[in-house]
Amino acid sequence: MTNSYFDNNVFNKGKAFIPFITAGYPTLEDTERFILKMEEAGADLIEIGIPFSDPIAEGPVIQHASTMALKAGTTLDKIFDMVKKVREKSQVPLVFMTYINPIFKYGCEKFYAKCNELNIRGTILPDVPFEEKKEFEDVAKLYDVDIISLVTPASNNRIRKIAEASRGFIYVVSSMGVTGTRDEITTDLGAIDEIIRKTTITKTAIGFGINTLAQAKEISKHSDGIIVGSAIIKIIDKYGSNSDEQIFDFVQSMKKAINS
Template sequence: MNKLEKVFANGKAFIPFITAGHPSLEITEQLVYEMAASGADLIELGIPFSDPIAEGPVIQESTQCALQAGTTTDKIFDMVKRIREKCDVPLAFMTYVNPIFTYGPERFMKKCQELQVDAVIIPDLPYEEHEELRPFCSKYGIALISLIAPTSKDRIRMIAKEAEGFIYCVSSMGVTGVRQNIGNEVEDMIKLVKEVKDIPCAIGFGISTPEQAKRMAQISDGVIVGSAIVKIISQYGVDCVPHVVEYVRTMKNAIATIETR
């Protein structure tokens, strides 16, 4: 069983997202340790990029903050190296095609392997263009996570067939951000996936409350929360760690009682 399989092996997975370098890499490092200790099963680290098209205003702002603070891909790798000396929580990078190609795809994936980064999530890489990166991911054992959205429809089966690690199910249309209501299309999407392949499905985009997390965890294998956490970090800045810890515990507890299917 690899590390990604273990993420979903002990009940419903809670997957928090934070932007690396927001408000600083020192705080990001502390957040990883504390979120892992508070029950996070996999942590998504956003590599900041100047044009994050899938993100809403909250994460866009955090990205600008990280870039202004001088955050670079190499500095993030250095931080992960420090993290790996103390913590083995599964990690995924969420970023865009541009930073990976700028860094060099092979060099990037080799570095991920060295630092035990388990997966990459690339929202602006269409399924049809996966082959541009898949050979490098395969060579270094990095899972290239597939995303599906309500617009994927007929392509869902095709995407599911090739998927690895887990599938990131985008709950609703538009960019990331907190939402009051999350549509039912995501349940139908997951059913389609499971007909093709027995692979974990985690739902992201818009989940912010324990009630939403519980509802989404009932129809999936895990929930991904980004904007709500980034908002807390923006609100409290360098003092954000205890507030994020409390939030992660609350969300993890909300889904911990749900039985796996």
């Protein structure tokens, strides 16, 4: 199935670069500024992480950022307020990445209605596999929000059915395990890409473990975009509220690298 929003707004300027940021780390004011910086640097889509107390798919870097954001008092309502401020200045494509419990507890209907109001068109939910997504997708569809499907190195015989039912774009997980930078990515991403390409025209983005420009450039051969999370959080670990320029440079050089 084709989805014009992501095709027309994210994957329409060469290979897409998709940075991730944990909302509220170190503060929501910082997150708001960092999002605008990322857009300015050429980010095609920004993944906003809604922090969860027990993120089972995250490595230590994003776990730590989530814990700090929650300690600083970040809540879903405050995140929506922050996005509203972003929307006063920018229509940069945004998706939420979070675990299902914060959405479930907030109220699925209320959550997706709010996403619609703020022009957030996708959610990435690492603890909602293909078998469980219907409950949430039925509601999300009503508000024009896609639930982004994930394909992993262990998906094998599941890739086709996941790809067939995909909406928005497909998140290809580069490696086994949790998020976090890796020196080496050994998965045969070309093979996964080939199955997806034979099945659907939905665009793909590869994430998990991508760290360096050379890695991003190499891996981007097998997808329409690249997602980077932990490497950005590490910049914020180091520079805190003063990460603006560092983030700008990183995003700009990544976008350039995957399109050179």
